[in-house]
Amino acid sequence: MIHAALVNPFDTTVYHLINGLAGHNSIFDHLMIFFAKDALEIYAILFIIAWFALPKRDIEHRHALIMAGLSGIVALIINVIISNVWFRPRPFTVFSKGSFTQLIPHSHDASFPSDHTSGSFGFAAGSWGHNTKWISRTFTTLAIIVMFARVYVGVHYPTDVIGGMVVGIISAKVTWEFSKFVLPISTFAAKLFKYGPSAKVGKHTRSNTRSM
Numbered sequence: 001m002i003h004a005a006l007v008n009p010f011d012t013t014v015y016h017l018i019n020g021l022a023g024h025n026s027i028f029d030h031l032m033i034f035f036a037k038d039a040l041e042i043y044a045i046l047f048i049i050a051w052f053a054l055p056k057r058d059i060e061h062r063h064a065l066i067m068a069g070l071s072g073i074v075a076l077i078i079n080v081i082i083s084n085v086w087f088r089p090r091p092f093t094v095f096s097k098g099s100f101t102q103l104i105p106h107s108h109d110a111s112f113p114s115d116h117t118s119g120s121f122g123f124a125a126g127s128w129g130h131n132t133k134w135i136s137r138t139f140t141t142l143a144i145i146v147m148f149a150r151v152y153v154g155v156h157y158p159t160d161v162i163g164g165m166v167v168g169i170i171s172a173k174v175t176w177e178f179s180k181f182v183l184p185i186s187t188f189a190a191k192l193f194k195y196g197p198s199a200k201v202g203k204h205t206r207s208n209t210r211s212m
Contacts, residue, residue, distance in 0.1 A: 002086045007094060007157070014158040015091055015100075018151045022101040033103050035142075036149035039116045042142060043072065043123045050135050056195050063186035064130035067179060068139065068172070071126030075118040075171035079164070083110035091157050102154035113163035114156045120146045121168025126175060143168070 022029060035042075047065055054061050088111045092102045120143035127136040147165060150156040190196050 004086065004088055007091075008159075011091075011157040011159050015095075015151060018148065018158070019091075019100050019154050022103055022152055022154065029103055032149040032152045035145050036116065036153045036155070037104060039120050039142065039146040039149075040072075043069075043120065043139070046138060046142070047123075050131075051193075054132075057197050059187055059190050059196050061131050061135070062190050062195065063179075063183055064127060065135070066186045066189065067130065067175060067182060068123045068126030070182065071168070071172040071175040072119040072122035074175050075122035075164075075168045076115055078167050078171055079113055079115050079118050082113060082167070086110075086112065088112040088157075088160070090155060092154055100154050104153050104155065106155045111156060112160045113167050114147075114150050114160045115164070116150055117143070117147050117156075117161040117164030118167040118171070121165045122171045122175075123168075125169040125172035128172070130176070 022032070047069060050065055051062060054065075090106065090108060090111045092100060092106070093108055120139075124136070124139040124143040127139050130136075143165075147161040150161050151158055187196065
C-alpha cells in the first residue's frame, strides 16, 4: 500500500476556504452535518419515494432507479480497491490543531476518495439520461451538497470529493453497460408491487396520462 500525506496548494487553500465557514452558524452547521453524515440514507429514502411515485405502468424508470442504486454500490466497491492501494490520511490528522474545524467525529481511515461523494454521484450519474428530470435533478443536487458538506465538516480534502465524483460517474457508465442483465430483475421487482404494462390504473389516472 502506498502512503501519501503530502498536501497540494489547491487542497490547502480550498479546504480552509470551505471549512473556514464552519463553526459560525449553528443552523448551517447542523444542516451540513446532516448531509455529510446521512447522505446514503437520504438516497435510500428518495429511492423509495421515487419507486412509489412513478406511474404504475412505468417499468423503464423503475429499472433506471435500480441501475442508479447499483451504480452507487459499484462506486463504493471501487473506493475500497483504491483505498487499499493508496492510503491518504484525513485532513484532521495532517493539519495542525486550531487551523481547522471538525464538526463530526471520524475514524482515521483513508481519505481518498470520499465514499459519501462516490455513492452519491453513483446514484446521480446512474439516473442521468435514463430517468425523469425530477429524479435526476434531485439526485444530482443532493450529490453536490454532499460533496460540499464533506469538506465543510472537515473530514475530506477537496480532491477527495472531486475524486469521489469521478468514481461515481465512471461507476454509473460501467454499470449501465450491464443494464440488459439487470432488466429481468427490475421487471420482477416491479411485478412484486403489481407494477408494469399490465398494471391496473383508475380512470382518473388514465385521463391524466393521456393529457401529459
